[in-house]
Amino acid sequence: MDVLVINGPNLNTLGTREPEVYGSTTLAVIEAGLVAQGAAAGLDVDTFQSNHEGAIIDRLHAARSDGTRFVIINPGAFTHTSVAIRDAFAAVEIPFCEVHISNVHAREEFRRRSYLADQAVGVLAGFGAFGYTMAMEFVIDQLKGQ
Numbered sequence: 001m002d003v004l005v006i007n008g009p010n011l012n013t014l015g016t017r018e019p020e021v022y023g024s025t026t027l028a029v030i031e032a033g034l035v036a037q038g039a040a041a042g043l044d045v046d047t048f049q050s051n052h053e054g055a056i057i058d059r060l061h062a063a064r065s066d067g068t069r070f071v072i073i074n075p076g077a078f079t080h081t082s083v084a085i086r087d088a089f090a091a092v093e094i095p096f097c098e099v100h101i102s103n104v105h106a107r108e109e110f111r112r113r114s115y116l117a118d119q120a121v122g123v124l125a126g127f128g129a130f131g132y133t134m135a136m137e138f139v140i141d142q143l144k145g146q
């Protein structure tokens with residue numbers, strides 16, 4: 001596939017709790033929208049969600065040999081803790097965008113640190129589920145003509 005969308009821990013519960021922070025859209029709806037958005041641009045999009053750090057790393061390793069050209073990732077709380085996911089991106093050398101539904105800079109101090117952001121092509125935070133759409137639009141533009 002061309003684009004891999006990864007969502008980290010607890011994001012499978014989107015739309016069921018804390019709608020004031022994370023909105024009311026479910027992850028299934030977000031993922032279906034991204035698959036359709038990619039398809040309309042002729043891109044094959046795969047989605048993956050896991051609550052387990054190792055499973056996310058394994059999926060990134062698999063991406064190295066399955067044709068993935070770009071990753072869009074919301075690492076959830078692993079954003080603020082995971083040297084291992086950072087190292088996995090360095091190992092696979094696939095460009096990625098980091099997306100956060102909430103504005104991580106307007107919340108607790110610990111959410112301002114990301115172990116991935118300086119390695120990302122770009123970071124979107126605070127635009128709700130629309131952040132994924134914006135990231136996909138960027139990726140479509142990047143991959144166009146490649």
Ligand code: CA2
Pocket residue numbers: 009010011013014015016017018022074075076077078079099100101102103104111
């Ligand atoms: O804003 C984001 O997208 C986050 O990546 C979400 C993570 C949080 O740890 C990051 O700091 C920012 C948490 C995801 C929790 O997902 C929930 C879904 C529904 C209800 C409550 C939490």
